Amino acid sequence: MTKHEQVKNFSRRTLLKAGGALVVSIGAPLTFDTAHAADSATAVATKPPLMPDQLSSYITVNADGTVSAYFGKMDMGQGLSVAIKQMIAEELDVPYANMKIFIGDTDTSLNQGGASGSTGVQEGGKQMRMAAAEARRVLVDMAAEKLGVPAGQLTVKDGVVSATGDASKKTSYADLIGGKFFNVHLDWNGKYGNPLYAPGKAKPKDPKDYTIVGKPIPRDDIAGKVFAQADFAMDIKVSGMVHGRMIRPAIAGAVPVKVDESSIKGIPGAKVVWDKGFLGVVADREWDAIKAARALKVEWSNASPPFPDQPALYDHIRKAPTRKRDVGKHIGDVDAAFKTAAKVIEAEYEWPFQSHARMGPGCALVDFKDGHATCWSGTQKSHFVQMGVAAILGIPKEQVHVIWTTGPGSYGRSDADDAAADAAVLAKAVGKPVRVQYMRDQGTAWDPKAPASIHTARAALDAAGNVIAYDYLSKGFSRVDVDTNGSQPRDTLAGQDLGVALKSGDGFGFPGDSYGFANKRTAWETIAPLLDRASPLRTAHMRDPVGPQIHFASESFIDELAAALKVDPVEFRLRYVRDPRDIAVIKAAAEKSGWQSRPSPRNDQRGDKVSGRGIAYVQRGPTRVAVVAEVDVDRSTGKIWARKFTVAHDCGQIINPNGLHHAIENNIVQATSRTLWEEVKFDKRNVTSVDWRTYPILDMTEAPAEIDIVMINHPEIAPTGAGEAASRPVPGAIANAVFDATGVRIRRAPLTPDYVKAALI
Amino acid sequence: MSKQFTLNVNGVDRTVEADPDTPLLYVLRDDLGLNNPHFGCGLGQCGACTVHLDGKPTHSCRRPIAAVGDKKVVTLAGLGTPEHPHPLQTAYVQEQVPQCAYCINGWIMNAAAFLRDNKKPTDEQIRTALTHIKCRCGTHMAILRAVKRAAAMMG
Numbered sequence: 001m002t003k004h005e006q007v008k009n010f011s012r013r014t015l016l017k018a019g020g021a022l023v024v025s026i027g028a029p030l031t032f033d034t035a036h037a038a039d040s041a042t043a044v045a046t047k048p049p050l051m052p053d054q055l056s057s058y059i060t061v062n063a064d065g066t067v068s069a070y071f072g073k074m075d076m077g078q079g080l081s082v083a084i085k086q087m088i089a090e091e092l093d094v095p096y097a098n099m100k101i102f103i104g105d106t107d108t109s110l111n112q113g114g115a116s117g118s119t120g121v122q123e124g125g126k127q128m129r130m131a132a133a134e135a136r137r138v139l140v141d142m143a144a145e146k147l148g149v150p151a152g153q154l155t156v157k158d159g160v161v162s163a164t165g166d167a168s169k170k171t172s173y174a175d176l177i178g179g180k181f182f183n184v185h186l187d188w189n190g191k192y193g194n195p196l197y198a199p200g201k202a203k204p205k206d207p208k209d210y211t212i213v214g215k216p217i218p219r220d221d222i223a224g225k226v227f228a229q230a231d232f233a234m235d236i237k238v239s240g241m242v243h244g245r246m247i248r249p250a251i252a253g254a255v256p257v258k259v260d261e262s263s264i265k266g267i268p269g270a271k272v273v274w275d276k277g278f279l280g281v282v283a284d285r286e287w288d289a290i291k292a293a294r295a296l297k298v299e300w301s302n303a304s305p306p307f308p309d310q311p312a313l314y315d316h317i318r319k320a321p322t323r324k325r326d327v328g329k330h331i332g333d334v335d336a337a338f339k340t341a342a343k344v345i346e347a348e349y350e351w352p353f354q355s356h357a358r359m360g361p362g363c364a365l366v367d368f369k370d371g372h373a374t375c376w377s378g379t380q381k382s383h384f385v386q387m388g389v390a391a392i393l394g395i396p397k398e399q400v401h402v403i404w405t406t407g408p409g410s411y412g413r414s415d416a417d418d419a420a421a422d423a424a425v426l427a428k429a430v431g432k433p434v435r436v437q438y439m440r441d442q443g444t445a446w447d448p449k450a451p452a453s454i455h456t457a458r459a460a461l462d463a464a465g466n467v468i469a470y471d472y473l474s475k476g477f478s479r480v481d482v483d484t485n486g487s488q489p490r491d492t493l494a495g496q497d498l499g500v501a502l503k504s505g506d507g508f509g510f511p512g513d514s515y516g517f518a519n520k521r522t523a524w525e526t527i528a529p530l531l532d533r534a535s536p537l538r539t540a541h542m543r544d545p546v547g548p549q550i551h552f553a554s555e556s557f558i559d560e561l562a563a564a565l566k567v568d569p570v571e572f573r574l575r576y577v578r579d580p581r582d583i584a585v586i587k588a589a590a591e592k593s594g595w596q597s598r599p600s601p602r603n604d605q606r607g608d609k610v611s612g613r614g615i616a617y618v619q620r621g622p623t624r625v626a627v628v629a630e631v632d633v634d635r636s637t638g639k640i641w642a643r644k645f646t647v648a649h650d651c652g653q654i655i656n657p658n659g660l661h662h663a664i665e666n667n668i669v670q671a672t673s674r675t676l677w678e679e680v681k682f683d684k685r686n687v688t689s690v691d692w693r694t695y696p697i698l699d700m701t702e703a704p705a706e707i708d709i710v711m712i713n714h715p716e717i718a719p720t721g722a723g724e725a726a727s728r729p730v731p732g733a734i735a736n737a738v739f740d741a742t743g744v745r746i747r748r749a750p751l752t753p754d755y756v757k758a759a760l761i
Numbered sequence: 762m763s764k765q766f767t768l769n770v771n772g773v774d775r776t777v778e779a780d781p782d783t784p785l786l787y788v789l790r791d792d793l794g795l796n797n798p799h800f801g802c803g804l805g806q807c808g809a810c811t812v813h814l815d816g817k818p819t820h821s822c823r824r825p826i827a828a829v830g831d832k833k834v835v836t837l838a839g840l841g842t843p844e845h846p847h848p849l850q851t852a853y854v855q856e857q858v859p860q861c862a863y864c865i866n867g868w869i870m871n872a873a874a875f876l877r878d879n880k881k882p883t884d885e886q887i888r889t890a891l892t893h894i895k896c897r898c899g900t901h902m903a904i905l906r907a908v909k910r911a912a913a914m915m916g
Contacts, residue, residue: 077860077898218857225862226853227846228797228838232863235796286791287783359801359809359863359897408799408863409897440802658857662903666860669899692806692895700891703901705884 042138043176044183052110052198053188055138056181058131059088065159065174067094069101072112072196073124074380076410078666078723079219079659080120086655087125090212091132091204092139093156094173104382104404113194114381115410116484118544118620118721121655123194125719131186134200138184142176192383207653207715214715216658221406233378233405233416234363234437241365242269243286244426244436245293246493247279248446251303251685253531255497258299264292272296273429277497277534280422282430290439305684306531314350317454317476320527324506332519337469341460345564347557349457350748351476351549353680354450356542357695360408361443362415366423367433368393373400373424378407379416384485388417391489392424411543411670415447417486421494441690446493449680450542451477453508455553460519465565467576469519472511472554478526479546480505481539496534504529509546511554512619512728514579536687537680544667547620547728548674552749555616555732559600560745568597569615569736577617581714582624585648586617588710589626593646600736601743608636611643614736620725622717623651627668627726629733633741638757641702642672642734647726648710652717664726665707671730673698679750766826770795771839781827785819786810788826789836797837798866801895808867808894812836818871837866840873849873852910860898867894872908876915884909 048054060068069088075081085099102108112124136156143161144151147169155164162170172178186198207213224230249255255277264270269284270292281296283289308316338344365376366389373393379385382404390397407416419436426434438446453476460469481504482491489495490503508524530537562572570590577583589595593613602612610633617626630644645668654660677696681689689695731749739745744759767776770793777792784803789795789812798821801809805820812821813835841847849869852858859865868891875882875890882890887908896904 077862218854222857222859222862223843223854225859225865226837226850226869227841227843228795228836230862231796232799234799235790237791285779285783286787287780357897359807359861359895360799407861408801409861437800440804440806662857662860662900665902666899669901670897671899673899691802691804697895697897698899698901700888700894700901700904703888703905707902 042142042183043180045180047181048183050108050110052192052196053186055131055134055184055186055200057110058128059135060181061173061177063174063179065172065178066098066100067092069099069128070109071101071103071124071128072109072114072383073120074104074115074382074404075120076115076380077406078663079656081221082217082219083121083655083659084125084128086212086215086217087129088132090210091129092136092159094159096212096217098159106383106386106400106402110196111192111383112196114379114384114485116194116381118723118725119194120723122720125655127197129204130199133202133204134184134186135182137200137202138182139173139176143171146171146176210715213655215656217656218658231405232360233376233407234360236365236376236405237435238365238367238433241433241435242282242284242430243289244280244282244423244434245289246422246436246438246442247281247293247296247298248442249300249303251300251305252536252687253306253533254300254303256298257301260297263297264295267292267295271430273426275425276499278425278494280426280436282426282434307537307682307684308530309684310682313452314454317452317527322475322525323528325523325525327521327523328510330521334469334471334519334521337519338458338460338471341468342463343461344458345461345561346456346458347560347747349455349553349556351453351455351552352749353452353537353539354542354674354678355444355680355689355695356411356414356447357444357697358409358414361438361440362419362447363435363437364416364420364423365433365435366420366427368424368427371395371399375400375402375420375424376405377402377416377420378405378410379420379486380410380412381417381485384487385417385420387487388421388489388492389424392421392494393428412545413448413482413484413540413542415443418493421486421489421492425494425498444695445687445690446536448482448538448540451479451539451546453477453546453549455550457553457557459557459561467517467561470515470517470521472522474508474524474550475527476508477529477539478504478506478508479539479541480507481529484541493534502532504532509550511550513554513577513617514582514619515558515576516578517576537682543670544620544724544727547724548671548731551616551618551728552675552731552735555618555729556735556745556747559614559732559736559739563600563739566599568599570595571597573615573617581650582617582619584712585624585626585650586615588648588712589628589646590615592648592708592710593628593630595628600740602740603743605741608634610635610741612737612739612741614733614738614740616729616732616736618725618729620721620728622720623722623725625649625725625729627729627733629730629737631734631737631741633738633756635742635760638753638755638760640676640734640738640751640756642676642704644706644708645704646708648712649722649726650712650714651720651722651725652714653719654711654713655719657711660711660722661709663722664709667724667726668707668730669698669703671727672704672734675731675734675749675751676702677750677752766829768829768834769831770834771836779826782825784822785812785824785826785829785834786821789821795836795838799863801864806895807864808871809864811867811870813870813874816874818874837869840869847873848911848914849876849907852907852914856903856907856910858900858903858907860900864894864896868896868904872911876908876912880916882912
């Protein structure tokens with residue numbers, strides 16, 4: 001059996017067979033009897049349609065009693081699949097080991113939004129929990145009828161339903177429904193994506209009865225990767241497949257005007273695919289495709305260099321016309337309060353473009369024949385890629401099957417969706433399955449970027465040193481210049497290369513905090529992209545979209561206020577923070593770190609090697625995080641070592657402390673990398689960050705010595721996102737610690753040695 | 762022009778036809794079905810393609826097949842198996858190291874060679890030895906824990 005068949009046959013029907021289920025061909029014609037049964041029974045042999053209002057769309061019980069879950073959000077390596085299995089096993093009262101989960105296949109799962117905004121547990125888990133609770137209710141009702149015992153007198157343990165006090169009267173989930181499908185309607189809210197919600201009649205368990213949720217169950221996908229047995233999207237091969245590579249212009253915005261196919265005629269099987277701005281090559285062998293992409297002679301249009309000089313970036317943002325302004329919150333009357341101020345403090349902060357720079361550049365495989373397409377992709381959002389590939393190919397989305405396969409790192413709207421669209425165009429053009437993978441320069445220079453921005457903050461103080469007004473404004477490129485997914489050609493490079501006009505969206509964000517200033521205004525403004533077509537500086541979501549930049553500024557500024565008033569930074573925050581859970585994380589982080597109360601900066605160190613500590617705290621939706629950073633700064637080189645972090649994290653109910661611990665730790669390290677090193681470089685012609693030398697990230701010698709994590713558990717509060725929240729306080733905490741150590745406030749990221757050294761002089 | 766090459770990969774002689782300038786990475790992945798070494802940069806900067814050549818960690822993305830010769834090639838799949846794991850593989854599972862795991866060839870293959878040659882390394886020695894390997898997901902802390910755990914297992 002080839003890999004292709006293994007993957008392609010990964011259907012519900014096969015899975016039921018594998019589980020020893022009653023085998024009923026899904027495509028078999030219904031007889032009068034089965035049709036009649038399907039109308040009324042809660043268990044049916046024929047699978048109901050894959051719709052959000054059908055319980056069978058989420059959960060089935062196999063003949064051997066194992067339970068399969070079908071999930072429309074992707075696990076990008078943070079253990080989400082384990083958490084979801086725990087939540088379902090808990091509600092169903094089946095052993096965790098009996099759970100299986102199948103993720104992101106458009107043939108077997110619903111569009112639950114994909115990996116999106118840290119909602120895997122918050123939204124996806126919520127739905128799966130409700131579905132599992134309903135499945136248990138239905139199964140207990142079925143058992144009641146079978147055993148002749150009222151449902152209220154039945155207990156369930158490990159998938160066995162028995163009469164309370166009379167264990168001889170029993171049946172099992174496997175006996176009740178194993179191998180058949182639920183035929184149970186749910187109360188669907190009519191929405192797809194993240195807000196999809198379809199509860200049944202059942203109420204979920206009381207958290208005090210949990211035995212599986214909250215346990216540190218390890219991930220089960222790691223061994224396969226460590227022993228080289230698991231496939232990534234990059235590793236899928238199908239018969240007759242050819243390799244594709246894309247060719248991007250040296251000057252962003254240029255399009256090919258002449259392509260000399262004879263320049264690659266010596267390369268076996270090499271073919272050019274050229275349509276308007278779209279230019280790629282294919283070849284039977286991968287190395288030949290790479291050689292052809294390099295050798296192809298192309299004459300490009302005479303495009304004007306579209307970008308400002310990099311040093312002028314922040315001036316450009318300052319001066320650019322505002323395209324959209326959004327005042328998120330205006331409490332009191334900020335302008336009036338400023339007129340009464342005894343003192344005004346203000347500051348401006350700058351954040352660069354950043355790249356996802358995934359370890360593996362974008363890759364996808366598309367097989368298109370007889371009007372049907374199959375796409376293997378490591379995207380965060382397979383159901384949206386289904387729409388995008390369908391649109392590119394001009395076929396209904398029902399004729400596109402996207403098989404999600406794990407990919408190389410995923411931190412938002414990366415180049416994964418661009419690769420799927422490119423592969424679709426190439427596959428259609430050459431009539432063969434095409435696997436396309438970008439080269440490193442394309443993965444770094446041409447992926448969607450986190451937006452660059454400036455942030456201005458002002459505070460009005462009265463004569464007693466109280467903050468009487470606070471005014472915060474972010475201005476930058478939009479977080480949705482291209483959208484969060486590739487469902488529309490206009491949001492992919494292929495679509496734009498083929499002439500679909502960009503429809504640049506507007507979005508940024510507000511600081512997440514509960515500072516109770518009497519007069520408070522937070523706002524954002526977006527500006528137009530630098531290039532409106534197939535731009536390597538198109539901006540989109542990257543891990544905790546706009547969170548690191550907004551809170552680098554907002555939490556640095558709070559620290560500036562504390563310093564100006566000569567108040568300890570923790571104490572200053574506690575004066576104004578209103579939310580009890582916010583107060584709890586700040587206190588927990590401070591206490592665990594051994595925080596000594598005093599104002600910053602220290603001012604007691606001499607010599608080149610100095611140390612300091614800083615705090616930052618944030619909300620991210622309903623999740624709260626406080627971080628204390630302890631840094632060493634070498635004044636002679638400007639180099640910062642973020643030596644220790646103490647993190648207090650509250651995301652409500654903790655499903656799996658093992659997964660949560662890793663999620664927090666990895667957020668902290670990646671955000672440290674973004675704070676200290678990451679900046680997309682460009683010149684007037686193009687992005688010049690093309691590899692790991694020109695886009696450096698944190699290395700092993702720079703990793704912290706210690707990350708100490710306090711996980712605050714609230715079993716009674718619905719679980720909320722942890723996939724990104726710990727990223728956003730890190731830049732502010734580091735900058736505040738650098739100020740504490742040096743007395744110098746760094747207001748621009750990244751805090752590279754060169755920049756810091758210059759600032760310290 | 763395509764030529765025939767015989768490679769010893771994970772203890773087995775394999776014969777392939779390829780252009781002499783083809784990087785070993787593509788031969789392993791596309792001709793020999795060993796998907797695990799990954800393309801990360803093609804520049805020898807990240808480590809995702811690392812294999813051992815006669816025990817020495819080597820960027821397979823930069824090594825033409827014609828320059829492999831009779832050196833023994835070992836990939837992550839050849840380093841150990843679930844039945845006979847390398848201590849680093851055991852430690853990686855126990856410490857739940859990876860997020861996406863795309864980078865692990867670089868870390869495990871380099872750390873394996875380092876631990877073979879350096880018993881009881883210090884934290885600083887481990888960090889320095891692995892400086893040039895990239896992990897984008899930020900799993901550095903867990904990597905350090907796993908390498909130290911493996912070092913302890915290897916005595």
